[in-house]
Amino acid sequence: MTALLQVDDLTLDLGDTPILRGVSLAVRPGEALGIVGESGSGKSMTLRTVARLLPDSARTGGAVRVGDRDVLGLRGRELREHRRGLGMVFQDPRSAINPVHTVGAFLVERARDAGQDTAAAREQALTVLRRMGMTDPERRMRQHPFELSGGLLQRVMIASVLMERPRLLLADEPTTALDVTTQADVLALTDELRREMGAALVLVTHDLDLASAVCDRIAVMYGGRVLETAPAATLRDDAVHPYTRALLASRPPLDQRLTEIPVAPGSPVPAAQTGPGCPFVDRCPVALPICGSALPEERLVGASRVRCHRVEEVA
Ligand SMILES: Nc1ncnc2c1ncn2[C@@H]1O[C@H](COP(=O)(O)OP(=O)(O)OP(=O)(O)O)[C@@H](O)[C@H]1O
């Protein structure tokens, strides 16, 4: 099936700083893709490029297509239409919701913007809130954002986004600010609802377990590049790239999810500080001299697409 989102050899520079290098991804209609990787690897910038929410200093190369739209070339009205077809969810719901209005006013306004009359909008808001696991949605609709916990407010945000029936949902660490059990609940409900509605999902997260719980496939980013892409189950059980393996090995036990445990000795490098070879070379336990001098081609190993000179030995 043709992809809904197709990213080909994307590069992004902000001023003189390289941020993304040769990023390629594809998401089919209704599919969920996770993007995981340590801080600074370029996950958020990849999402922002798809939504064309970039600073003025941004220069892009390669191609991003959503449906039949060439996203990097859009301007004016077409760009606004493109953004309207996307649902976007970020980490902090409080920054995206007007604190003065009630939850109900917020939801009804969003649905009216999408063309519904007030009564239908209200009904739909109640239904979607209930589906997002909220008890007593009538009462919630009368409340103001400050009266809701972060977890409840994020459910409201996600409900508002899904009510607009986006073809593509872009979620950047949507549950990172919530406690661990709430994270899994909110993501599972979001995933169920968006699957029913036929919306595709790109989920950016630090958390590989969370990503594999809801995503069909996962892309692993490091230093502005995608190093491995694989079906979620393959990645969990048969990861190929040494970086993916390091990420898996460093997962904290479930009850300590909030403590930072280093993935590999050293710290992650941004794209700006990587050389011509594999960005992970300085931290890789199996690196050879060639790994620092030449970028590995992307190769298919089992069900994984992977960039690593050592694939034969590692796999
Ligand atoms: N406005 C900016 N100007 C210059 N560099 C930036 C800007 N925003 C982000 N960067 C750099 O771009 C790189 C990628 O950042 P990005 O926000 O995509 O990382 P990330 O993978 O989302 O990390 P995190 O997990 O911390 O959110 C980082 O090195 C970051 O420092």
Ligand SMILES: [Mg+2]
């Ligand atoms: Mg980010």
